[in-house]
Amino acid sequence: MTGKIISQNPEIKKRPLRIESGELLAIRGARILGVNPPVRDFAFMDLWSKPLGLLYLLQSVREHNEVSLLDCVALAAEGEKSFGRAKIRKTEIEKPEVYRAIPRRYNHFGLGKSEITSLLASVKAPDYIFLTSAMTYWYPGVRWMIEVLKEIFPQSPVALGGTYASLCPEHAAALGADLLVRDRREPEAPYPAMDLYGSPSYGVVMTSFGCPFSCRYCASNILWPKYRRRELGDVLREIDFQAGLGAGDFAFYDDALLLDKENFFYPLCREIMARYGGGLRLHTPNGLHVRQIDETCARVLYENNFKTIRLSLESIDPKVARDGSGKVARGEYAAAVKNLLSAGYGSKDCETYILAGLPGQDLDSVKETIRFVWENGGTPKLAEFSPIPGTPHFEEAAAKLPELREEPLLQNNSVYCSYFSRDITPETLQELKDMARHKEYSG
Numbered sequence: 001m002t003g004k005i006i007s008q009n010p011e012i013k014k015r016p017l018r019i020e021s022g023e024l025l026a027i028r029g030a031r032i033l034g035v036n037p038p039v040r041d042f043a044f045m046d047l048w049s050k051p052l053g054l055l056y057l058l059q060s061v062r063e064h065n066e067v068s069l070l071d072c073v074a075l076a077a078e079g080e081k082s083f084g085r086a087k088i089r090k091t092e093i094e095k096p097e098v099y100r101a102i103p104r105r106y107n108h109f110g111l112g113k114s115e116i117t118s119l120l121a122s123v124k125a126p127d128y129i130f131l132t133s134a135m136t137y138w139y140p141g142v143r144w145m146i147e148v149l150k151e152i153f154p155q156s157p158v159a160l161g162g163t164y165a166s167l168c169p170e171h172a173a174a175l176g177a178d179l180l181v182r183d184r185r186e187p188e189a190p191y192p193a194m195d196l197y198g199s200p201s202y203g204v205v206m207t208s209f210g211c212p213f214s215c216r217y218c219a220s221n222i223l224w225p226k227y228r229r230r231e232l233g234d235v236l237r238e239i240d241f242q243a244g245l246g247a248g249d250f251a252f253y254d255d256a257l258l259l260d261k262e263n264f265f266y267p268l269c270r271e272i273m274a275r276y277g278g279g280l281r282l283h284t285p286n287g288l289h290v291r292q293i294d295e296t297c298a299r300v301l302y303e304n305n306f307k308t309i310r311l312s313l314e315s316i317d318p319k320v321a322r323d324g325s326g327k328v329a330r331g332e333y334a335a336a337v338k339n340l341l342s343a344g345y346g347s348k349d350c351e352t353y354i355l356a357g358l359p360g361q362d363l364d365s366v367k368e369t370i371r372f373v374w375e376n377g378g379t380p381k382l383a384e385f386s387p388i389p390g391t392p393h394f395e396e397a398a399a400k401l402p403e404l405r406e407e408p409l410l411q412n413n414s415v416y417c418s419y420f421s422r423d424i425t426p427e428t429l430q431e432l433k434d435m436a437r438h439k440e441y442s443g
Contacts, residue, residue, distance in 0.1 A: 016160070016173055016180040024057065024159060024181065025188070028064045030127035033156075034196075036071040037131065037145035038110025039138050040093065042102075042414050046073075046085050047285040048251035050204045053162060053184070054132040055192030062193065068126075069196035070119065072110040072145070083281055083307060084202035084249040096140060098409050102419055108141070113148055125153045131177065133162035136389065136408040139175065146176040166223060167389045168408055184223055191238035195245055202249040203242030207235050207268065211255035216323040216392040217358060217385060220255045227256070229264060236271055243280065251283045251308075258292035265297075269304040283308035287353050290328050290336035298339035309345060310381070311336065311352040316372050317365035320358060323393070334376045341377055350378040356432055357385035357417020357424055359396035363432075370435045371442045380436035384429070385421075386413030397421065 036051040051071070058067045077086035088109045095106040111119075129149055133142045146158055161181030165172045173180055187209075194200055210224030239250060258265055272280060287310045293301075301309065314320060316330050337350050352373045356366045373380040387397040387404055388411065398404040401420060404411060410420050418429040434441045 016177045018169075018173075018180050018182045019159070021057070021161065021181050021183055024128075024130065025060055027061055027128065030065045031124060032058070032061060032065050032067045032128050032130060033123070033126040034058045034067065034069045034130045034193075035132070035145060035149065036069075036073055037133070038072045038076075038108055038141045039088075039134075040106070040108055040141040040144070041135075041138060041412070042104045042106055044088055044090070044107070044109040046077075046081075046088055048083075048085060048202050048204055048249070048283060050074075050192070050194070051132045051134070051162070052192055052204055052206065052253070053187070054130060055194060055196070056187030056189045057130060057161075058196065059189035059191060059193040060187065067193065067196070068123070069193070070116070071197070072116065074197060075115075075119075076110045080201065083283065084200075084247075096409055098407060099415070102415055104415075108144075110141070116148055117152060120152050126156050129153065129156050129158045131158050131160050131162075133160060133164035133172070135386075135412075136164045136168050137386075137410075137412040139164055139168070139171070139408055142172075143175045150176065163219075163223065164408070167219065171406075171408060190234060191241045194242050194247070197245075199246035200242070201247065202251065203239065203245075203247035204251050204253060205235065205238060205242075206230070206253050207264065208254050208256060208259070212259065213256070217355070217388070218255075219388040219391055222388075222390045229260070232264065232267060232271070235268060236275075239272065239280075240275070243276065248279070249281045249283060249307075251285055253286050255286060256289065257284060257286075258288055258297065261292055261297060261300075266300060269300055273304055278305050280305065282306045284310055286310065287312035291332045293336035293339055295339050295342070298336070298343040298345075301340070302343040302345060309340065309349050309351065311350060311378065313352045313369065313373065314355045315358075315361070315365060316369045317362065320355070320361060320365070323358070330372065333372075333378075337377045347377050348379050351381045352378040353383050354380050354436065355383055355385055356429065357421055359393055359400070359421075359423075361385075361423070363424060363428060366432055367435060367442075370432065374439050374442050382433055382436040384413045384417045386416060387411050 034054050073088055076089040078089045079087050090107040090109045092105050093108045149158055157178035159179035159181055160177035166184055208229045210227035211220040212227045214221055282305055290311050313328055313333055340350050354369050370380045387394040417424045418426045
């Protein structure tokens with residue numbers, strides 16, 4: 001496919017043309033600019049994040065096209081933190097109207113307009129701009145990015161895809177993009193185009209797409225309706241490629257990394273060790289299913305240099321556990337932590353995700369879960385619930401707060417449960433945070 005996909009009819013241009021991702025893959029002989037926009041939010045944590053969907057797409061089309069990348073987040077890195085992570089430069093900006101009553105600073109994380117304009121001044125106008133999106137409530141950064149790109153390249157059609165575009169297509173259609181990618185396609189490229197970063201200090205890997213569980217708060221099954229494990233050889237080639245660029249740390253972003261561990265995870269670890277002899281540091285920021293962490297698994301994690309361990313517990317409340325597909329019970333968590341400690345990890349290494357603010361969740365049950373984690377040798381890590389469109393818990397939350405359907409800013413996990421849900425006050429949330437950060441506060 002050559003030329004512009006977008007119609008030249010001015011009436012059609014008022015709304016973006018909805019396309020399938022396969023139409024982007026069919027482009028030939030074009031200049032393509034991939035863009036990861038700045039983030040606008042109260043806070044932003046760089047947990048080895050990279051726009052993997054965009055990077056896979058750029059790799060898939062680069063054989064027949066000229067591709068380049070503008071990552072407005074990565075290019076604003078200021079100083080390295082642990083294991084290749086970076087602090088992202090921020091600038092305080094005016095809060096959206098819906099956030100005006102919230103006594104927190106609202107920031108622009110990433111490059112500013114003058115920096116972007118300068119970087120793109122010598123770039124030929126692309127035939128297409130592929131713009132990605134992540135969290136639904138980060139759309140202000142996406143809208144701002146579209147406006148900036150339209151000023152610099154007024155004739156270049158912008159194709160908007162990613163998580164926000166998939167979960168909130170009607171809302172995304174009003175942001176000013178020319179094309180709206182309405183599906184998420186499993187990557188066909190052998191590895192993401194990480195070389196567009198030059199020599200990245202860390203790599204990002206997914207050994208599978210989707211999740212076989214059906215947690216009521218999670219969008220994995222919406223974004224990836226069919227769980228698929230990748231071929232071991234493909235994953236290893238991806239690691240080799242990124243390691244060859246200079247990556248010394250690797251973050252596995254699977255939703256179910258340890259599933260069928262004997263047939264996949266253990267062979268993967270053996271191959272990585274055979275290739276790199278422990279020279280790579282490995283991380284699991286997404287959370288591991290504790291039911292899978294027996295003595296052998298804990299030893300494999302420790303011996304294969306997994307430096308960051310995040311555990312998925314969410315809650316010990318029976319109702320919440322059922323909503324999480326019953327994937328963990330009290331005894332299974334206690335056993336997993338015991339196995340990890342015996343393998344060589346410390347308590348601080350066993351960071352454990354606990355959810356607060358779920359619809360109908362009892363505040364005392366959150367406190368009980370925090371105490372339970374401390375008592376069993378783990379370290380609580382409090383995570384506020386975010387109502388994600390399309391999930392069962394979103395429907396429950398929207399029944400109480402209908403505005404969630406119209407305004408993605410209200411879905412912000414940093415502010416929803418304490419400012420919008422009416423279930424948890426800022427004061428009680430701070431109490432929970434203190435309990436999670438300091439064992440002596442848990443009572």
